[in-house]
Amino acid sequence: MNPNPEDKDKKPADDLFMEGRDFYYESGLMVLTEYFLRKRGYCCGSGCRHCPWGNNQRRNSSSSLCETDEEG
Secondary structure: OOOOHHHHHOOHHHHHHOEOOOOOEEEEEEEHHHHHHHHOOOOOOOOOOOOOOOOOOOOOOOOOOEEEEOOO
């Protein structure tokens, strides 16, 4: 029995963080895509490369939260 009937039309893959759709790796860094950033719904102010709100001035900074070192 599904405890939340509103979720019956939601596809399970919509909730997954998927490489290629939501992020990709470049030179050992995880880069978030515009698709993911729009889906998240707000700007974090970190200067993400694909920021849909045009706030990517910190793009060359090594301290960006949206371009993080690959762990794992």
